[in-house]
Amino acid sequence: MNTDGFDPKNLRLANIPEAENPLENHSLDNYKVIRMDVTKMTRAALEGSDLGVKEIDRAKNMFVLGFLYWMYNREMTHTLKFLDEKFGKKPDILDANVKVLKAGYNFAETREEMSTRYTINPAKIAPGTYRNIMGNQAAALALIAAAQKSGLQLFYGTYPITPASDILHELSKQKNFGVKTFQAEDEIAAICSSIGASFGGSLGVTASSGPGIALKAEAMGLALMLELPLVIINVQRGGPSTGLPTKTEQSDLMQAYHGRNGEAPIPIVAAATPSDCFNMVYEACRIAIMSMSPVIMLSDGYIANGAEPWMFPKSADLKPITVKFAKDKNAGEKFLPYKRDENLSRPWAVPGVKGLEHRIGGIEKQHETGNISYEAKNHEFMVQMREAKVEKIADYIPAQDIEVGTDKGKLLILGWGSTFGAIKSAVLQAREKGLDVSHAHVRYIKPFPKNLGEILYGFEHVIIPELNSGQLIKILRDKFLIPAEGLNKVQGMPFTAEEILTKIENHFGK
Amino acid sequence: MEPVIEKFTNKDLVTDQEIRWCPGCGDYSIVKQAQTVIPELGIPRENIVFISGIGCSSRFPYYMETYGMHSIHGRAAAIASGLKGSRPELSVWIVTGDGDALSIGGNHTIHILRRNFDVNILLFNNEIYGLTKGQYSPTSEQGKVTKSTPMGSIDHPFNPIALCMGADATFVARSMDRDPKHLQAILRRANEHKGASFVEIYQNCNVFNDGAFEIFTEKSSKKNETLFMEAGKPLIFGENSDKGIHLDGFTPTIVDLTATGMSANDMWIHDETDRVKAGILSRFFDNPKNPNHLPRPFGVFYVEKRECYEDSMAKQLVDAKAKKGEGDLDSLLRGRETWTVN
Ligand code: SF4
Secondary structure, three states: OEHHHHOHHHHHHOOOOHHHOOOOOOOOOOOOOOOEOHHHHHHHHOOOOOOOHHHHHOOHHHHHHHHHHHHOOOOOHHHHHHHHHHHOOOHHHHHHHHHHHHHHHHHHHHOOOOOOOOOOOOOOOOOEEEEEEEHHHHHHHHHHHHHHHHOOOEEEEEOOOOOOHHHHHHHHOOHHHOOEEEEOOOHHHHHHHHHHHHHOOOEEEEEEOHHHHHHHHHHHHHHHHHOOOEEEEEEEOEOOOOOEOOOOOOOOHHHHHHOOOOOOOOOEEEOOOOOHHHHHHHHHHHHHHHHOOEEEEEEEHHHHOOEEEEOOOOHHHOOOOOOOEOOOOOEOOEOOOEOOOOOOOOOEOOOOOOOOOOEEEOOOEOOEOOOEOOOHHHHHHHHHHHHHHHHHHHHHOOOOOOOEOOOOEEEEEEEEHHHHHHHHHHHHHHHHOOOOEEEEEEOEEEOOOOOHHHHHHOEEEEEEEEOOOOOHHHHHHHHHOOOOEEEEOOOOOOOOHHHHHHHHHHHOOO | OOOOOOOOOHHHHOOOOOOOOOOOOOHHHHHHHHHHHHHHHOOOHHHEEEEEOOOOHHHHHHHOOOEEEEOOOOOHHHHHHHHHHHOOOOEEEEEEEHHHHHHHOHHHHHHHHHHOOOEEEEEEEOOOEOOOOOEOOOOOOOOOOEOOEOOOOOOOOOOHHHHHHHOOOOEEEEEEOOOHHHHHHHHHHHHHOOOOEEEEEEOOOOOOOOOOOHHHHOHHHHHHHEEEOOOOOEOEEOOOOOEEEEEEOOEEEEEEHHHHOOOHHHOOEOOOOOHHHHHHHHOOOOOOOOOOOOOEEEEEEEEOOOOOHHHHHHHHHHHHHHHHOOOOHHHHHHOOOOEEEO
């Protein structure tokens, strides 16, 4: 959107009353609006040029075109050739157009505009009332919903990073819901501030992308030792290191699974579509509170910035989230901060409650008392206890369902995360062709739903498409000892349905 | 009606945990002074939280029968920011050391100061890494021979007070483990101050850096080497209070009151609210071995009233509610534009 085109004069020319400036009246809230002053930037790109202002301003369209080239991931050679043919005889105009075209392209790159967009295939859509939703927006709504349903204050400590920052932007607009957002000095402070807030009885949440998650690893270990609820959202992008900030990838699953020192199990959930970010962030909050544990929710650039129609829920229909703050001593005269309930969770005792004063920390602690303990058998017991607590979550998450097809058969395509749309349409097409193939999509990755093994064993063959070199497959092979086959793509681009369909057809020898 | 605050004594602040500091460590005195002062502050014990990072000093919360967290290296300030931001009514204390707050956690230290959360930061400065057994720290003097610097350290040390002044801290003070009365007074002042209170406490590590501050703490040299600042009073020091600090332009000079016949009131009168002068005082950081060195100041360098972060944060929520009304979840979920499919 060229902000320059929306000044009072232009609005008048377009017959739009000033009060209804679409940039300000929220009518574009359901769209991702990219604001840029094209005129200003075009002029800046051509500073020092001999061309007059009028001629310079004529190059504005090139700026936008360059921007679009970046967004749609296209090479500019065609246009460069065209410009050369058209203006070859006027070198200053040619030069100006090329300069501005490149400036637009570079501007998009520097702003880290996502270059992969979520596309949905027009499908039969169930009756109901819909709105549009983007993944990061859905994540923000889910956090507010979870805070409201649990009666907790939401504290969101974060540090700007592509492609997660939009969650912060969205939440910081919603302060009338009592949301506290804190833009910390770095990724470590972001997670630590949220841990501090959780210690105080808030719903502490942090979000980032791969490199930022790496910085948070030590503090995640702390949260796990403290056994405090905390939600960590990773909007994945291409890695390693700075990698491909604006491209999508599913390559941080192992980081979520193992990426901490010591044996440090953290529950993991993953969203399949933009609107599913709502469900899975909400679930992450529910699990964190019930298990008194940090929970990682995996999204990625593709669904975070992609939009889809969403049959939004009513708040009354959302699962209840019950918080049980400790009120009294739980062992006669004493308070045992690490005494466990039926979920193996410890009590959440927040400062301000008389008689429950206690100290927690990152050092290994004695069972129940929480006192520092270096005792050998106790350590082993606590390591196993923390793992058992995470496994126990399987008791209170839904069973794995089949998305398309049957729960037994020749071939199962098992996916996770943003590959959902491509897998689903490929499997639907394959079934139309009479192939015995089904689709299941895992949303709970640690722990898995209890019936996942049964489903996997019900198929002769399992193919696992992932936008990485094979990460979920390693976990599944390890856990279920099945000879699953990977379908992998690490190009910073989502799968197309055709790629998956081809794989299915090849499997059946077509 | 004001809620009745249950009284407690220093004994109620002692935990059942065995203290693991080395015998003779300066930390014992600091914990004792804190346990003496805290019951007098009128804060309910259950509203007090001590948060620490890693290092010898950071074991502190285990010895305080309040709420507490012994966190990870350098991060106490960040954790405290989240706690105070979400629970402004709590009394939050950060216990840290020179390595914890100025090396690995340096970033969080400067940011909590500029944001001005209402917390009390106690930095135990022993100019050494004690817990890891004797490496030089960011406050060790240049040339220091330690396990990691057999040829002497080549690092220029931090001046913690000047660093805090640079970070726009609103309360900056220094005290020492060996002067219980002074330390108690400074802890009270730190608590009184609404805003981030930074207190540097010279602390003797008698195992790895014994005597680092001896010249300031021992009777024989203390009076000549230290300058105890008091608001509204002249800056006087010396064995018989016979020396004063005079400001010539921006240059502080030592005046011998007996020899010059000048009176104490001709000297620099300490004004805790003067930022420029506090800046000059923060630079009284000479090596006491240098001839003509200035004495080392103790007490409150600087105090400023500035709105606290947690209050501004809470205010925005109130303003947002006043403007938009209490948030309604269903209308948030519904958004602005919907359509129905039949
Ligand atoms: S090593 Fe030094 S600072 Fe640490 S407890 Fe011992 S004496 Fe105190």
